[in-house]
Amino acid sequence: MFDLNSLPSVFAIPVTVGLLVVSSVYFFQSRESKGKLAPGPKGPPFLGPRLSSKPWKDFEQWGKQYGDIMYINSFGKGLLVLNSHSAAVDLLDRRGSNYSDRQIFIVNEYLTRGLSFGLAKHGDMWRRMRRAAHECLSKTGVTRYHQIQQREALVFTENLLRDSKQWDQEVYRTAASGLLTAVYGLLPRESADDPTIMKLNQFHEILISAVTPGLIEYLPWLQYFPTAVMPWKKKAKKSYYDLSSFFMGLFNDTRKQIDDKENSGFAEFLVREKDQLGLSELESAWLAATVVAGFGSNTEALLWLFLAMIAYPDKQRKCQDELDTVVGQSRMPTFEDKDNLPYLKATVRELLRWRAISPLGNEHVTKEDDWYQGYFIPKGTMCLANIWLMNRNRDIYGPDVDDFNPDRFIDKEGRLKPALIDTKDGHSAYGFGPRICPARHLANDTLFIVIARMLWAAKLSPVIDKQTGKPIIPDLTATIVDGVKSRPLPFDVLVTPRFADAAEMVARTRELSGWSSGTGGAHSGSEARWRSRVPFDEPYLDTLYTSGARREVLASNVDPLPRNGDDHCTNPEPGTIVLDPEVVRAAIHAVPLNAARSPGGKAGPICASGNLTITLA
Numbered sequence: 126m127f128d129l130n131s132l133p134s135v136f137a138i139p140v141t142v143g144l145l146v147v148s149s150v151y152f153f154q155s156r157e158s159k160g161k162l163a164p165g166p167k168g169p170p171f172l173g174p175r176l177s178s179k180p181w182k183d184f185e186q187w188g189k190q191y192g193d194i195m196y197i198n199s200f201g202k203g204l205l206v207l208n209s210h211s212a213a214v215d216l217l218d219r220r221g222s223n224y225s226d227r228q229i230f231i232v233n234e235y236l237t238r239g240l241s242f243g244l245a246k247h248g249d250m251w252r253r254m255r256r257a258a259h260e261c262l263s264k265t266g267v268t269r270y271h272q273i274q275q276r277e278a279l280v281f282t283e284n285l286l287r288d289s290k291q292w293d294q295e296v297y298r299t300a301a302s303g304l305l306t307a308v309y310g311l312l313p314r315e316s317a318d319d320p321t322i323m324k325l326n327q328f329h330e331i332l333i334s335a336v337t338p339g340l341i342e343y344l345p346w347l348q349y350f351p352t353a354v355m356p357w358k359k360k361a362k363k364s365y366y367d368l369s370s371f372f373m374g375l376f377n378d379t380r381k382q383i384d385d386k387e388n389s390g391f392a393e394f395l396v397r398e399k400d401q402l403g404l405s406e407l408e409s410a411w412l413a414a415t416v417v418a419g420f421g422s423n424t425e426a427l428l429w430l431f432l433a434m435i436a437y438p439d440k441q442r443k444c445q446d447e448l449d450t451v452v453g454q455s456r457m458p459t460f461e462d463k464d465n466l467p468y469l470k471a472t473v474r475e476l477l478r479w480r481a482i483s484p485l486g487n488e489h490v491t492k493e494d495d496w497y498q499g500y501f502i503p504k505g506t507m508c509l510a511n512i513w514l515m516n517r518n519r520d521i522y523g524p525d526v527d528d529f530n531p532d533r534f535i536d537k538e539g540r541l542k543p544a545l546i547d548t549k550d551g552h553s554a555y556g557f558g559p560r561i562c563p564a565r566h567l568a569n570d571t572l573f574i575v576i577a578r579m580l581w582a583a584k585l586s587p588v589i590d591k592q593t594g595k596p597i598i599p600d601l602t603a604t605i606v607d608g609v610k611s612r613p614l615p616f617d618v619l620v621t622p623r624f625a626d627a628a629e630m631v632a633r634t635r636e637l638s639g640w641s642s643g644t645g646g647a648h649s650g651s652e653a654r655w656r657s658r659v660p661f662d663e664p665y666l667d668t669l670y671t672s673g674a675r676r677e678v679l680a681s682n683v684d685p686l687p688r689n690g691d692d693h694c695t696n697p698e699p700g701t702i703v704l705d706p707e708v709v710r711a712a713i714h715a716v717p718l719n720a721a722r723s724p725g726g727k728a729g730p731i732c733a734s735g736n737l738t739i740t741l742a
């Protein structure tokens with residue numbers, strides 16, 4: 126993105142290389158005096174061993190010779206590779222206070238000025254941002270986004286059933302749209318070409334270039350050359366100002382629309398709690414945008430999911446069998462079903478184990494000298510956890526680590542096995558220590574509900590080759606590596622409804638929830654904001670469904686809702702209640718959400734503010 130090679134190389138490069146060789150020889154000699162460095166492959170002086178485009182595989186190979194901990198001199202910087210889960214836990218988790226700094230590349234400094242907290246130094250600003258993120262992204266905090274996630278998964282399913290040619294664009298749209306709603310309260314985005322999404326995608330790309338060292342890292346003094354000979358500096362500065370004003374714009378919109386009522390959007394939380402959180406407006410604006418930029422990771426995970434589903438149809442079938450048994454085909458799954466769907470939860474785990482979307486995570490830099498297993502680890506060492514390899518440890522996951530097999534996480538009784546000791550999620554895909562992905566609960570929930578709703582309604586299959594008549598299974602190992610991330614090569618998928626009225630049921634669920642057709646719902650195209658308190662509540666609708674009344678609810682416009690004079694309805698016959706959707710909607714408008722919930726699938730009395738009480742037994 127930024128051409129860092131446009132440097133005055135004629136005189137600069139030979140002098141610089143000479144200086145670097147001398148200084149790195151001195152540097153490494155002085156380190157030797159504090160202890161032995163871990164073994165590792167050597168390469169030409171200063172440059173270090175050559176890495177391929179998939180360094181995690183190089184590290185695997187080298188590890189066979191040098192062991193699980195390797196020290197590499199890479200372009201004059203010390204790199205500690207951790208190939209084993211236990212070493213990563215010992216250092217990055219247990220000694221997290223020393224192992225949680227980040228390497229600030231020069232280009233990152235220009236592009237973000239340290240304001241993107243995933244790339245920020247382990248200091249005061251990072252702590253304040255991380256604390257704020259934790260408030261909304263903790264295991265309990267993320268439940269506030271369940272309605273948004275359910276709705277987005279429903280829209281995604283409906284769009285795919287309508288047209289699956291651009292399925293990967295739809296994945297990208299839904300990942301971005303869900304986070305824009307969760308963070309800024311914006312209405313669902315209708316297309317992947319939406320300008321807000323495109324701008325955020327640009328930000329996502331910038332974050333990737335910010336962690337990819339360019340030539341300037343090795344000739345740092347060149348940054349002080351004037352912009353006339355360093356045009357990239359001008360571009361980077363402009364990019365920083367563009368992004369900052371875009372993020373401030375989104376953030377200010379949130380602030381203007383804040384009112385007294387509760388709203389679960391993350392940006393609104395930042396506005397409300399600003400005194401407690403101690404974040405400036407610019408910091409808050411960057412924090413909110415950094416969280417939305419996480420949509421890239423959800424997109425990549427979902428792309429791998431589609432590949433897994435068409436390559437392993439038996440596993441897809443098992444998910445659907447579980448959905449049919451637990452949920453049935455008369456209503457869509459919700460988060461309330463989660464505890465009863467262990468195979469789906471295992472599928473989320475397996476997806477993130479099978480294809481680590483960040484195979485080496487982010488680097489963790491040491492703040493102080495340290496010693497481990499007899500080796501010296503100098504201050505400033507960049508540590509990389511080989512997540513890809515850890516997730517393929519045969520001693521832990523069994524001999525079939527190359528296969529997508531959620532069954533490995535299921536015990537004999539059909540329950541989800543406890544997570545591997547020291548992993549929070551049964552795999553290492555979310556990284557380690559104080560820098561572990563703060564959004565992992567949100568990401569797990571998004572993946573769960575998308576998988577549940579999509580596979581409930583649709584079957585994913587490979588497309589058929591018109592000439593051979595055989596299914597085209599994409600190459601499972603072909604990977605696009607984008608800086609630090611990985612995703613599959615583009616491929617086609619066929620999406621078909623699983624049962625006759627699947628598409629209609631999805632559409633009806635949306636209608637009953639008060640959303641009109643099209644992604645944007647009733648307010649499509651406008652910049653009106655989505656509020657978590659909009660008058661619908663899916664668990665309530667589902668409660669009606671579980672009573673056995675769902676077919677009637679959907680099938681009839683008759684309103685036989687029994688009423689009596691004192692504002693209470695009489696008990697209808699079990700399973701025979703017939704409600705007009707308008708009546709349901711009216712009831713939902715009036716019913717307090719928590720009163721509408723009823724555990725166990727049986728509705729208790731629900732009091733509306735007007736003359737309506739519904740009792741299903």
Ligand code: HEM
Pocket residue numbers: 242243244245255304415416417418419420422423426477482483486487488554555556557558559560561562563564565567568
């Ligand atoms: C399947 C989805 C995801 C995976 C596998 C994933 C993985 C990771 C990994 C490996 C790291 C680096 C951890 C380390 O340094 O040890 C990370 C950090 C981070 N992730 Fe995620 N992530 C995912 C989704 C998300 C989402 C949806 C968001 C935002 C909503 C997000 C926000 C972040 C942030 C802000 C950091 C930086 C944390 C810090 O440096 O303190 N991630 N993630």
